[in-house]
Amino acid sequence: MRRMRIKKIIFFMMLIFLMSIQISCMNEMQHMGGWSPPIASDDHIFISASDGYIYRFSRDSGYHDNLWKFPNGDVSLGAFYGDMIIKDGVLYGSSYGDGNGNRCQSRDCVTNIFGIDIISGNSIWSESLVRLDSTIVGGVNIHSDKTLIFATSENDDQDGFGSYIYGIDIQSDSDKSLKDRISQRILWKVPVKGKIYGKIMIHENLGIVGTISGSLIAIDLRSNEDLISVGEKEYLFNDPSRLVMELDWGSPIVSSPLDAGEHICFGDISGAFKCIEKKQMGFFNDKKMKFESNSSIDQGMIREILLDGWIWSKPVFNDGIAYVSTLSGNIYAIDVNSLSIIWETKAKYKGKPVGSATIFNHSGLKSLAVPFDKDTVGIFDVITGSVLGEFPVDDGVSVMPLVVDNLLYVIDLEGRVKTFSTGDRTLVRCFDLEKLEGCK
Amino acid sequence: MDIFGILWTEIIMKPMVNTLTLIYTLFHNFGFSIILFTIIVRILMIPLQVRQVRQMKGMAEIQPKIKAIQEKYKDKKDRDSRQKMTSETMALYKQTGMNPIGCLGPMIIQLPIWIGLYRAIFKTVPPTPEGLANLSTYLYKWNPVINQLPINSEFLTMNLVDPVQSTPRLFMIMLPLLVGATTWLQQKMTTFNSGDARQQQTNKMMLWMLPIMFGFFTLSFPAGLAVYILFSNITGIGIQYFILNKMGLGIKKDNNETNSVIIQKEKNSQEDDLKDDYSELHGQNSRRGNKVRSRKTRTKKGRRRN
Numbered sequence: 027m028r029r030m031r032i033k034k035i036i037f038f039m040m041l042i043f044l045m046s047i048q049i050s051c052m053n054e055m056q057h058m059g060g061w062s063p064p065i066a067s068d069d070h071i072f073i074s075a076s077d078g079y080i081y082r083f084s085r086d087s088g089y090h091d092n093l094w095k096f097p098n099g100d101v102s103l104g105a106f107y108g109d110m111i112i113k114d115g116v117l118y119g120s121s122y123g124d125g126n127g128n129r130c131q132s133r134d135c136v137t138n139i140f141g142i143d144i145i146s147g148n149s150i151w152s153e154s155l156v157r158l159d160s161t162i163v164g165g166v167n168i169h170s171d172k173t174l175i176f177a178t179s180e181n182d183d184q185d186g187f188g189s190y191i192y193g194i195d196i197q198s199d200s201d202k203s204l205k206d207r208i209s210q211r212i213l214w215k216v217p218v219k220g221k222i223y224g225k226i227m228i229h230e231n232l233g234i235v236g237t238i239s240g241s242l243i244a245i246d247l248r249s250n251e252d253l254i255s256v257g258e259k260e261y262l263f264n265d266p267s268r269l270v271m272e273l274d275w276g277s278p279i280v281s282s283p284l285d286a287g288e289h290i291c292f293g294d295i296s297g298a299f300k301c302i303e304k305k306q307m308g309f310f311n312d313k314k315m316k317f318e319s320n321s322s323i324d325q326g327m328i329r330e331i332l333l334d335g336w337i338w339s340k341p342v343f344n345d346g347i348a349y350v351s352t353l354s355g356n357i358y359a360i361d362v363n364s365l366s367i368i369w370e371t372k373a374k375y376k377g378k379p380v381g382s383a384t385i386f387n388h389s390g391l392k393s394l395a396v397p398f399d400k401d402t403v404g405i406f407d408v409i410t411g412s413v414l415g416e417f418p419v420d421d422g423v424s425v426m427p428l429v430v431d432n433l434l435y436v437i438d439l440e441g442r443v444k445t446f447s448t449g450d451r452t453l454v455r456c457f458d459l460e461k462l463e464g465c466k
Numbered sequence: 467m468d469i470f471g472i473l474w475t476e477i478i479m480k481p482m483v484n485t486l487t488l489i490y491t492l493f494h495n496f497g498f499s500i501i502l503f504t505i506i507v508r509i510l511m512i513p514l515q516v517r518q519v520r521q522m523k524g525m526a527e528i529q530p531k532i533k534a535i536q537e538k539y540k541d542k543k544d545r546d547s548r549q550k551m552t553s554e555t556m557a558l559y560k561q562t563g564m565n566p567i568g569c570l571g572p573m574i575i576q577l578p579i580w581i582g583l584y585r586a587i588f589k590t591v592p593p594t595p596e597g598l599a600n601l602s603t604y605l606y607k608w609n610p611v612i613n614q615l616p617i618n619s620e621f622l623t624m625n626l627v628d629p630v631q632s633t634p635r636l637f638m639i640m641l642p643l644l645v646g647a648t649t650w651l652q653q654k655m656t657t658f659n660s661g662d663a664r665q666q667q668t669n670k671m672m673l674w675m676l677p678i679m680f681g682f683f684t685l686s687f688p689a690g691l692a693v694y695i696l697f698s699n700i701t702g703i704g705i706q707y708f709i710l711n712k713m714g715l716g717i718k719k720d721n722n723e724t725n726s727v728i729i730q731k732e733k734n735s736q737e738d739d740l741k742d743d744y745s746e747l748h749g750q751n752s753r754r755g756n757k758v759r760s761r762k763t764r765t766k767k768g769r770r771r772n
Contacts, residue, residue: 040676043577044683047584047691054588055629055688058596107595132593132627132688163595221616223595238616277613280598295602296612336602336612353602380599 055131057122059105061381062165063426064435064443067112067144071428074110074119075459076441078102078127080142085431088445088455090462094147096140097154101127103138108165108176109225116150117142118174118196120162135161137178141196156194156211164225164235164282169247172196173213175233177222189222190215191233191245191268214261216245216268224282225340229290229304232270236279236292242302244271273328275300282340286348286362293337299350300330301362329365333358339382339426342394344408349394351379357396357406369411375401382426386434388448395434397423403436405451417446418453475603478578482586483604487611490590494614497621500587500690501697507583508701512709515702519709522656524564531558580698587690591619593627619690626690633689641692646681648699653677655706 062074070091071083079102082094097103104123111118118141123129125136139156142149149155160178167175174194193213220239227234231252232244245268250260261268277296284291291301306327335352342349347368350358355375359368373379377400384395385408393414394406403417417427421438428435433454434446442465445455458465485506489499532555539551559565592598598616605612619626624633630641653673684692 039577041679043580044679046581047683047687054597055593055627057594061595132629132632133625134628134632223598240613278615295615334607336599338599338602353599378599378602 056129057105057107057131057135057161058129059107059121060437060439060441061163061424062106062108062110062119062121063381064428064437065110065112065117066428066430067115067117070144071430071435072110072112072117072144073435073437073443073459074103074106074121075437076105077460078104078106078121078123078129080117080119081459082144082147083443083457088433090457092462096142096147096149098147103127103140103155104135105129107161107163111166111168112144113168113171113196115144116196117144118166118168120166120176122161125157130161135159137162139166139174139176139194141174150196151211153211158192160190163223167226167228167233168196169193169228169231169233170249170252173247173249175226175228175247177218177224177226177235179221179223188220188239189218189237191218191222191226191235193247193249213249214263214265214268217264217266218243218269220278223280227283227285227290229285234283234290236281236283236294238278238280240274240276240278240294242271242273242275242279242283242292243269246270280336280338284341284343284348286343287346289362291341291343291348291362293333293341293350293352295336295338297333297335297337297352298330299333299337299341299348299358299360299365300328301365302328331360331365331367333370339379342383342385344385344392347408349383349385349408351383351396353378353380355379355398357383357394357411359408359411371406371411371413373398373404373406374413375404375416377401377422380424384427384429384434386429386448388432395427395429397425397427397436399424399439403427403434415451417444417451419444474578474582478582479586479589480604480606482582483589483601484606484609486586486590487605487609487617490617491611491614494618495621496591496617496619496626496690497693500626500694504583504694504697505701507579508698508705511579512705515705516709519656519706521565524562528558528562528564583698584691584694587626587694588688591617591627591690593688621689621693624689626693627688629686630689630692631685637689638685641689641696642681642684645684645692645695645699646677648696648703649680650674650677652699652702652706655703655710 060076064071064073066072066085069085071085072080073083074080080096082091083089084091102123103121104127106119106121108120120137120139122135122137124131124134130136137158137160139158139162140149141151158178162176163179164177169175172195174196175191177189177191179189192215195211195213218237220237220241222235222237224235228247231246231248233247234242234244236242246261253260275294277294277298279292279294281293286301288304289301290304291299293299333350333352334356335354337350338353339351343362346362348360348362350360355373355378356370357373358370360366361368373396375398377398379396380399381397383397385392386395392408394408395417396404396406398404400422402419403423405414405416406412407414417434417436419436419438421440421442423436423438425437429448432448434448436444436446437459438444441459443457443459444453446452447454456465457463486499486503489502490496493499493502535551535554535558539547589597589601589604592601601615611617622637624637631638633641650673653676680695684695
């Protein structure tokens with residue numbers, strides 16, 4: 027009898043074991059999102075929510091506009107990761123899900139690229155969304171007011187490894203002739219060896235980004251019309267020769283490159299923070315040279331400093347100083363010209379600073395707001411690095427806070443938009459994006 | 467993080483994730499790393515498995531004696547008889563050095579290691595950006611794999627991150643079948659025949675239910691996890707074979723037809739032995755009881771004198 031009971035216990039232990047694996051499989055394989063920071067237009071704040079929709083808030087009153095929502099149907103956009111961008115009254119961005127309005131699992135994902143009229147809330151394209159069988163983590167950027175640039179983190183040509191960098195025509199259909207409307211919206215794509223998690227930085231006609239295989243790459247963003255006008259050879263649709271620079275550094279680069287005055291800086295997950303002079307990028311652009319290892323590069327052009335922890339989020343640049351946070355919770359202020367550490371602070375907060383930091387002014391003093399994914403938003407003095415306090419968000423924040431009109435907007439991991447006064451750090455408003463109602 | 471979470475991360479997860487990734491840095495093949503790592507962990511757990519087999523074998527061997535005790539008190543439902551039956555059973559356990567839940571102990575110790583193993587696989591090849599960011603929590607700073615992330619999860623034309631049901635058809639069919647078959651074989655090897663009809667029925671049910679469950683659940687697991695379970699089973703079977711045959715812990719297999727007769731014979735002879743043992747034990751107990759009684763009487767007398 028007793029032995030039978032033991033057998034049953036073993037059986038149920040096995041059953042619980044299998045079910046716990048099943049549940050953790052579902053959790054670990056699901057792309058949760060919630061990394062896309064809020065963005066402001068002249069009159070509104072746009073927020074991507076965990077339910078897969080984008081909501082609009084008034085900048086003046088702070089109220090949620092319940093008549094504005096994108097998409098306006100039952101099928102949501104899935105999970106949001108990258109930065110959105112507003113250009114000429116249109117909100118561009120990307121998300122990905124399973125294609126049916128749910129979050130996707132593992133590698134079975136469909137990306138949605140959208141362009142939304144910020145007044146009407148409707149897509150500016152007749153096809154509503156541009157869809158690709160892939161994922162976009164770093165968000166979108168715009169080149170020459172006409173091409174939307176982004177990188178996917180999958181590449182079908184290379185058995186799922188690597189990425190494509192895409193150029194998409196952003197013109198709305200109303201501006202185009204009927205013939206042009208029918209033509210492909212995707213203008214070109216460039217195959218890249220490593221996956222790309224960062225946002226592409228645009229410097230003149232170059233798109234610069236780091237890859238997880240450890241390369242810093244630059245691609246020529248010019249359209250074929252631009253090339254013809256200067257008498258240069260056109261690119262093919264899927265043309266690897268658009269890749270004009272490839273510097274192989276070994277350690278994976280996740281964070282987006284930083285436009286730091288005369289320099290372009292970036293960090294990798296080994297903790298190396300590197301800066302290149304912009305004029306050297308011009309050299310690469312002119313010569314169209316491809317470097318496969320850093321041994322062939324003049325080491326004087328590229329300088330680096332080693333920090334403690336993975337550099338994941340995009341650093342912040344202000345007055346010649348780059349503020350870098352690492353996943354181990356260290357915050358650094360680095361002089362970009364000398365590449366020396368001005369101060370470093372080990373934050374006492376729980377979790378990792380996955381989202382980028384924000385610099386804000388209050389009473390003429392500048393401070394750094396750093397979000398921690400299992401804690402709160404810490405405030406650091408930009409001069410000394412000392413902790414000045416916090417914006418109390420108990421449930422963790424994984425997006426960069428937005429500061430407009432002396433108010434700081436954050437979205438916590440429970441899907442609540444919290445608005446704080448940057449002056450006295452008090453909570454001004456709270457809105458629950460899941461219940462679409464106010465909260466405390 | 468609570469203390470359990472910290473201990474889990476520091477003692478189980480970090481060493482496992484780092485060992486797994488270090489193996490990857492040597493061979494640059496994650497499938498092979500999973501297999502090698504699983505074999506290493508299973509080999510390290512051999513002492514626990516030996517203990518578990520010893521307990522299970524011992525329990526199977528004393529089953530006829532337990533059955534005899536139960537038979538002896540079958541018609542006696544009074545409290546006194548129940549107590550006697552329990553004390554006789556406990557005395558038997560003590561005499562043979564067996565613990566009724568002894569086989570659970572090693573299993574409970576092994577369970578966190580199994581859970582840690584599969585979670586380490588998940589953490590090492592995360593399919594999501596969040597997972598990659600979380601990996602920073604587990605990797606030691608000196609681990610050279612940092613420069614090789616993300617880990618190449620391709621293995622034998624399948625991606626180890628994909629659910630088994632999304633892998634090429636050959637793997638989609640073969641992996642659940644192989645996992646089920648090896649689970650069955652392992653289960654079969656650890657089931658000791660005790661001669662109890664009800665227990666045999668339970669064993670039979672378990673023998674089929676567990677493999678079916680594992681095979682079915684495997685379909686929705688990532689392929690890397692299925693590879694882990696498969697090779698954990700294969701290594702387990704090898705170790706079990708070694709324990710049973712080379713270390714002499716196996717029970718000699720009987721022919722099915724003669725099995726019940728032998729068991730019946732064994733039962734009869736063991737019942738006779740037991741009667742002698744128990745009368746002896748009972749004698750000891752009653753002598754001990756007399757001693758206690760006389761001690762009590764002496765105390766009472768002492769109190770009265772006072």
